[in-house]
């Protein structure tokens with residue numbers, strides 16, 4: 386299964402959520418490759434706490450130089466062996482394989498020329514990884530980026546017949562984020578429009594897309610409980626957002642899941658371990674949400690077309 390992680394806005398939580406999702410897949414014994422295609426700021430190395438590739442690789446063998454044809458074998462790092470975080474490394478025996486293919490540090494600057502060779506290299510790499518790993522997660526740059534265009538071209542059904550290719554669109558739980566996510570998928574020059582121009586059937590591509598709501602505030606939380614005006618206002622806003630999401634076709638039928646606001650992640654981009662929950666540092670609900678995202682992504686029922 387190939388999964389593209391995208392968002393219209395930056396800072397939606399796409400990378401941190403996708404890295405935690407990859408980690409949770411690993412814990413389920415599902416071998417996972419994580420490709421940092423973010424041409425602007427490859428940051429997965431920082432989330433996995435691999436010091437050598439914190440801002441992407443410096444060795445010129447990252448994904449961006451691979452796509453440009455400067456190297457034929459992009460670097461692969463075994464995350465649980467390479468991480469500097471002891472508590473993460475100690476999960477090695479419990480987890481399936483989790484491999485990071487980092488981007489090049491500063492790799493974005495010369496990237497956006499999309500030609501047939503770039504698309505071919507991308508397709509070859511994805512097919513190779515798809516035959517080795519059960520899930521291949523590709524973290525794309527935000528917006529209607531070159532990365533998104535390359536991804537769509539490389540995985541056209543006619544070039545990858547029968548392959549399971551999915552899209553996760555991340556957004557926060559606000560009005561402007563809902564509008565942005567709607568525009569990215571359904572708008573002019575959105576994912577569906579570009580896809581149709583490339584020969585996708587709109588309903589087929591649409592069925593491969595799911596939304597992920599990140600850092601959703603708890604309307605009835607400890608700070609907002611009660612029957613005061615603030616609680617009433619929050620509940621009303623939440624209902625308004627739900628209606629808007631449904632109107633924009635980002636509602637329940639198109640949703641993979643949501644994550645709650647997590648204090649740890651507000652302060653630090655990282656993997657949230659069960660150990661963090663057991664130590665009383667992170668919230669159980671956050672880990673449960675990542676678990677649920679992993680479960681649903683892997684569940685064939687999620688992708689059955691109705």
Ligand SMILES: Nc1ncnc2c1ncn2[C@@H]1O[C@H](COP(=O)(O)OP(=O)(O)OP(=O)(O)O)[C@@H](O)[C@H]1O
Pocket residue numbers: 392394395396397398399400401402423426527599600601644645646647648650651652653654655
């Ligand atoms: N559930 C959450 N609760 C609180 N903060 C979160 C949550 N998920 C992610 N964050 C935080 O939001 C910020 C943005 O997340 P992240 O870097 O993953 O976004 P992104 O969409 O990949 O951004 P970019 O476009 O810059 O690549 C980070 O500081 C991250 O730790």
Ligand SMILES: [Mg+2]
Pocket residue numbers: 399400401423428
């Ligand atoms: Mg990111």
